[in-house]
Amino acid sequence: MSLIKIENVRKEYKSGTEIVTAVNNISLEIDRGQFITVMGESGSGKSTLLTMLGGLSAPTEGKVLIDDINIYTLSQNSLSDFRREYLGFVFQSFHLVPYLSVEENVMVPLAVGDLTGQQQKELVLAALDSVHLKEKANRLINELSGGEQQRVAIARALINEPLIILADEPTGNLDSKTSEDIMNIFHFLVNKGKTMLLVTHNKEYQSFADKKIFLKDGNLYGGD
Amino acid sequence: MKIYSIAFQSLRRRKAKTFFLIIGLFLSVASVVTLITVSANINKSVSANLDEFGANIIITPKSEQLMINYGGLSLGQVSFNNSQLSDNDLQKIDMIKNRKNLSIISPKLFETVNLKGKDVLIAGVRFSKELKLKKWWVINGKSPLSANNLLLGSNTAEALNIKNNDTLVIKDQQFVVSGILSNTGSQDDSFIFMDILMAQTLFHKPAKISLIEMAALCYDCPIEEIVSQTASMLPMVKVTPIKQNIESKMMAVHSFERFSLGISLVMLITSFLMVFANVNASVTERTKEIGIFKSVGYRNSHILKIILTEVISASLAAGVLGFFVGISMAKLVLPFLSMQGINSFSSDFTTLPVAVVLSLFVGITACIYPAIKASRLDPTVAFRFI
Numbered sequence: 152m153s154l155i156k157i158e159n160v161r162k163e164y165k166s167g168t169e170i171v172t173a174v175n176n177i178s179l180e181i182d183r184g185q186f187i188t189v190m191g192e193s194g195s196g197k198s199t200l201l202t203m204l205g206g207l208s209a210p211t212e213g214k215v216l217i218d219d220i221n222i223y224t225l226s227q228n229s230l231s232d233f234r235r236e237y238l239g240f241v242f243q244s245f246h247l248v249p250y251l252s253v254e255e256n257v258m259v260p261l262a263v264g265d266l267t268g269q270q271q272k273e274l275v276l277a278a279l280d281s282v283h284l285k286e287k288a289n290r291l292i293n294e295l296s297g298g299e300q301q302r303v304a305i306a307r308a309l310i311n312e313p314l315i316i317l318a319d320e321p322t323g324n325l326d327s328k329t330s331e332d333i334m335n336i337f338h339f340l341v342n343k344g345k346t347m348l349l350v351t352h353n354k355e356y357q358s359f360a361d362k363k364i365f366l367k368d369g370n371l372y373g374g375d
Numbered sequence: 376m377k378i379y380s381i382a383f384q385s386l387r388r389r390k391a392k393t394f395f396l397i398i399g400l401f402l403s404v405a406s407v408v409t410l411i412t413v414s415a416n417i418n419k420s421v422s423a424n425l426d427e428f429g430a431n432i433i434i435t436p437k438s439e440q441l442m443i444n445y446g447g448l449s450l451g452q453v454s455f456n457n458s459q460l461s462d463n464d465l466q467k468i469d470m471i472k473n474r475k476n477l478s479i480i481s482p483k484l485f486e487t488v489n490l491k492g493k494d495v496l497i498a499g500v501r502f503s504k505e506l507k508l509k510k511w512w513v514i515n516g517k518s519p520l521s522a523n524n525l526l527l528g529s530n531t532a533e534a535l536n537i538k539n540n541d542t543l544v545i546k547d548q549q550f551v552v553s554g555i556l557s558n559t560g561s562q563d564d565s566f567i568f569m570d571i572l573m574a575q576t577l578f579h580k581p582a583k584i585s586l587i588e589m590a591a592l593c594y595d596c597p598i599e600e601i602v603s604q605t606a607s608m609l610p611m612v613k614v615t616p617i618k619q620n621i622e623s624k625m626m627a628v629h630s631f632e633r634f635s636l637g638i639s640l641v642m643l644i645t646s647f648l649m650v651f652a653n654v655n656a657s658v659t660e661r662t663k664e665i666g667i668f669k670s671v672g673y674r675n676s677h678i679l680k681i682i683l684t685e686v687i688s689a690s691l692a693a694g695v696l697g698f699f700v701g702i703s704m705a706k707l708v709l710p711f712l713s714m715q716g717i718n719s720f721s722s723d724f725t726t727l728p729v730a731v732v733l734s735l736f737v738g739i740t741a742c743i744y745p746a747i748k749a750s751r752l753d754p755t756v757a758f759r760f761i
Contacts, residue, residue, distance in 0.1 A: 202754075202755060205670065207669070207670065207754040207755060208754070208755040227674070227675065228674050228675075228676075231669070231672050231673060231674045231675075232672060232674075233672075234669075234670065234671070234672040235671060235672020235673075236672070238672075240670045240671070246663060246666070246667050247667075248381075248664055248667060250384055250385050250387075250388035250389050251381070251384055251388075255376060255380075255381075255384065258376045259376075259381070259667070259668070259671055260671040260672060261376065262376045262377055262378050262380065262381060263378060263672065263673055263674070263677050268376070271376060291388075307671065311671075311672075
């Protein structure tokens with residue numbers, strides 16, 4: 152059974168007086184534990200597709216079902232809870248909270264949960280260990296390199312044990328060596344059962360993918 | 376980590392932002408506390424000065440009057456049922472609840488005598504009280520020091536052709552004129568003032584009093600309350616407040632309060648706008664951060680909690696700090712106002728909770744709109760920054 156099911160999804164934006172179709176009538180299914188790459192040129196609708204899958208932007212038409220839940224029929228609060236439980240985001244520019252330490256940044260999703268301080272600490276240290284940053288737990292974000300910051304963002308995305316990780320150009324701001332490290336981490340996570348959707352321009356990463364999606368002008372083309 | 380930990384870390388590590396947030400509230404709280412404290416001290420001083428500047432309650436014996444008409448011919452008024460005041464009544468006044476608000480109680484005994492072929496009014500007074508009550512008196516000579524000293528009104532001195540240190544015999548008792556009043560333009564110009572005990576003895580009216588003048592300090596109590604307490608203690612007398620005097624005093628006192636209130640309001644509005652601009656700018660600046668929180672599953676209420684916790688914490692700090700700085704500023708400012716009678720500074724610690732509540736009120740009302748705006752931020756808008 153598919154973990155993610157997108158049915159005839161269409162997304163339109165209003166740009167001035169003009170209606171722009173960012174995603175046009177896309178349907179696809181993704182199974183649990185798959186590594187998916189989403190490729191396409193700038194403006195092809197990759198990020199829009201990702202935000203719709205992430206419960207952040209409702210489609211103009213169509214359904215997004217995750218684990219058989221039609222997510223855009225949920226209330227606002229339920230959708231927030233759903234994101235916390237099912238999804239982990241990783242962004243190109245890391246997007247960490249600058250006034251929090253490494254440990255606190257990873258802890259952010261847990262601050263609205265019921266875990267005790269000790270339980271939170273244990274989870275955070277385990278997550279940081281998985282991205283090899285345990286020893287820098289107390290550093291401030293601006294004391295880390297770009298690659299390290301991205302690894303903190305990955306640890307934050309993993310802290311709630313989500314089923315799905317959505318990554319939008321996560322290696323876009325990193326050198327090739329660091330990018331390779333990050334891709335290895337993602338591969339490791341998929342091997343552990345996570346479902347991974349990676350938006351990227353880099354064709355080399357197709358080798359990691361179980362399924363490749365290509366977008367052009369909001370439409371699916373090619374791929375497998 | 377809890378939601379409020381994020382707010383505290385934001386306050387702790389974004390020092391410049393926190394400083395400007397606190398300073399906006401602090402300045403208004405400190406200014407308001409300074410104004411309130413200065414105003415309260417000036418009011419007390421003005422009130423005390425004004426109250427000593429004349430009586431505002433007169434106690435006279437109760438009497439009933441009847442206009443007599445006989446065969447259509449008016450025969451004038453006849454007084455009957457006349458009661459008299461005595462020294463005992465002074466003791467009863469001492470027992471009223473608001474006794475501490477009576478700054479001066481000055482009893483008087485009035486009699487007439489014939490001197491050098493002229494009828495002259497004698498006023499027996501307690502000089503220690505009378506001189507305090509009538510600060511406008513200008514005495515040529517000396518204030519009476521003993522029971523054998525007299526103080527003459529200017530008209531009487533002129534009519535009797537008497538000068539300082541002259542002797543005067545009244546009812547076989549010899550007196551020395553210690554001083555003559557400069558013209559006051561009042562009934563005092565026609566009196567001979569002597570010690571009340573001497574007058575009671577001389578006119579065979581032991582312990583009797585014609586009227587009592589009182590000056591009430593009415594800063595923190597209504598004068599009508601003192602009148603009512605006195606009247607219930609002395610049912611057989613008439614207690615009359617001199618409304619015009621009271622109202623002019625209270626008007627002077629309240630004008631300071633209105634001035635302070637006006638300035639305080641301007642300060643509060645300025646502070647409100649400063650906090651509003653600060654939080655609004657901060658929310659816009661933190662759009663990306665709000666997007667992050669939303670992406671990890673924060674609800675609108677969680678975002679609202681973070682912003683409110685920050686503003687409430689800053690408001691509490693500004694309130695406490697503003698109170699102490701405001702009190703210190705008032706202490707520094709008061710001597711420069713050169714108000715007569717400001718000898719002691721009094722600070723009211725009940726203003727502390729008021730300052731904190733005020734700071735919280737301004738902080739919360741100023742931030743509520745930007746905070747709600749932030750909490751309702753569409754994640755896709757936030758993600759345009761990401």
